[in-house]
Amino acid sequence: MKPFTYVVPSSLDEAAAAGRQANTILKGAGIDLVDRMKERLQTPTNVVSLLPLKNELAGLSIGTDGELKIGALTTLTQLEQYAPLAERAFAALRDSAAMTATPQVRHRATVAGNILQFTRCWYVRSEAFRCLHGGRGPTCLAMTGDNRYHSVMGWLDCVRVHPSNLAPPLLALDAEYSTVLDGKVRRRRLADLFPAEPRAQNPEHTLEQGEIVTALHVKKQPDGTRSAYCESREKASFDWATTACAVRVVMDGGTIADATVVLGAVAPVPLPRPAAAKLLVGQKPGTALFAKVAETAFAGASPLVHNGYKLTVGKAIVRQALEEATK
Numbered sequence: 001m002k003p004f005t006y007v008v009p010s011s012l013d014e015a016a017a018a019g020r021q022a023n024t025i026l027k028g029a030g031i032d033l034v035d036r037m038k039e040r041l042q043t044p045t046n047v048v049s050l051l052p053l054k055n056e057l058a059g060l061s062i063g064t065d066g067e068l069k070i071g072a073l074t075t076l077t078q079l080e081q082y083a084p085l086a087e088r089a090f091a092a093l094r095d096s097a098a099m100t101a102t103p104q105v106r107h108r109a110t111v112a113g114n115i116l117q118f119t120r121c122w123y124v125r126s127e128a129f130r131c132l133h134g135g136r137g138p139t140c141l142a143m144t145g146d147n148r149y150h151s152v153m154g155w156l157d158c159v160r161v162h163p164s165n166l167a168p169p170l171l172a173l174d175a176e177y178s179t180v181l182d183g184k185v186r187r188r189r190l191a192d193l194f195p196a197e198p199r200a201q202n203p204e205h206t207l208e209q210g211e212i213v214t215a216l217h218v219k220k221q222p223d224g225t226r227s228a229y230c231e232s233r234e235k236a237s238f239d240w241a242t243t244a245c246a247v248r249v250v251m252d253g254g255t256i257a258d259a260t261v262v263l264g265a266v267a268p269v270p271l272p273r274p275a276a277a278k279l280l281v282g283q284k285p286g287t288a289l290f291a292k293v294a295e296t297a298f299a300g301a302s303p304l305v306h307n308g309y310k311l312t313v314g315k316a317i318v319r320q321a322l323e324e325a326t327k
């Protein structure tokens with residue numbers, strides 16, 4: 001690892017000012033970041049630890065208007081164990097946290113760090129390879145190499161996938177995120193955090209240098225809201241998803257009044273599938289309907305040489321998530 005200066009700020013203002021310095025990177029628990037630094041993929045001059053700001057930036061609360069606020073430094077364990085998330089509306093969020101990694105990782109990993117983690121593509125994460133996304137080579141090596149875990153849709157010049165478990169359910173619940181940058185607080189839709197054109201030269205997110213995510217917000221859900229998160233993976237434990245799906249439905253009696261479907265682990269960004277969700281609206285849950293929704297969710301997908309299985313498995317995961325949300 002290249003030597004660097006470790007900055008331990010005593011306030012959010014101090015962290016924000018330090019984060020604006022050239023070649024500086026922010027650190028949550030460091031689970032993803034330190035791994036990248038050890039591989040010399042990231043060689044910052046300064047690393048600003050956000051963990052001293054836990055009093056301000058960690059924890060969950062429900063506001064008087066029913067809005068859920070999740071501090072950026074909240075751990076996945078805190079998220080998973082927060083009692084109000086026992087509601088069916090939040091099942092996708094709770095379960096996606098519970099399915100992530102191992103108990104040890106979940107006790108340390110922060111919500112913001114999970115959403116902002118770098119892709120797991122084995123070409124870009126290894127010092128041995130010169131790949132386009134890392135800015136070290138002319139082409140996406142996964143496109144012609146071993147691409148069993150890579151994208152089946154939504155890619156342009158790089159077939160990495162977005163690895164976050166938490167991003168699909170938060171998008172399905174139409175979450176927003178707050179940041180601070182140069183003393184300004186901004187609040188935007190979570191969808192804006194991911195690049196609209198996920199090209200190789202774009203990072204996984206749209207944050208500016210030194211912009212600190214302070215919290216995630218989920219508005220009070222209408223009565224009858226239920227959500228579910230399902231994923232496939234190779235190993236039963238501590239493995240990233242090979243396909244994932246978060247769904248949110250609002251039930252009115254036996255009919256689906258509103259719906260959202262978001263895919264994970266199949267594209268360079270977490271992918272809302274509005275055309276698939278629209279098929280659900282005004283319908284009663286059923287096997288034939290769910291099969292049609294799953295087909296539509298993967299419409300336009302074109303697998304690479306080694307990841308055709310993602311279409312079959314991914315559609316089954318969509319159907320499973322819909323069955324869970326509506327049972």
Ligand SMILES: Cc1cc2nc3c(=O)[nH]c(=O)nc-3n(C[C@H](O)[C@H](O)[C@H](O)COP(=O)(O)OP(=O)(O)OC[C@H]3O[C@@H](n4cnc5c(N)ncnc54)[C@H](O)[C@@H]3O)c2cc1C
Binds near residue numbers: 025029032116
């Ligand atoms: C064995 C193992 C299995 C795993 N399995 C899964 C899995 O199944 N699903 C899954 O989703 N993840 C999985 N992970 C990944 C893990 O969840 C993430 O590495 C972790 O959540 C990152 O959080 P962190 O706080 O350590 O982030 P860090 O490593 O500290 O940061 C990650 C990135 O986010 C940026 N960042 C962090 N906080 C902020 C902030 N507040 N504002 C702005 N930028 C910020 C950093 O600059 C960095 O670029 C696994 C990890 C391991 C080790």
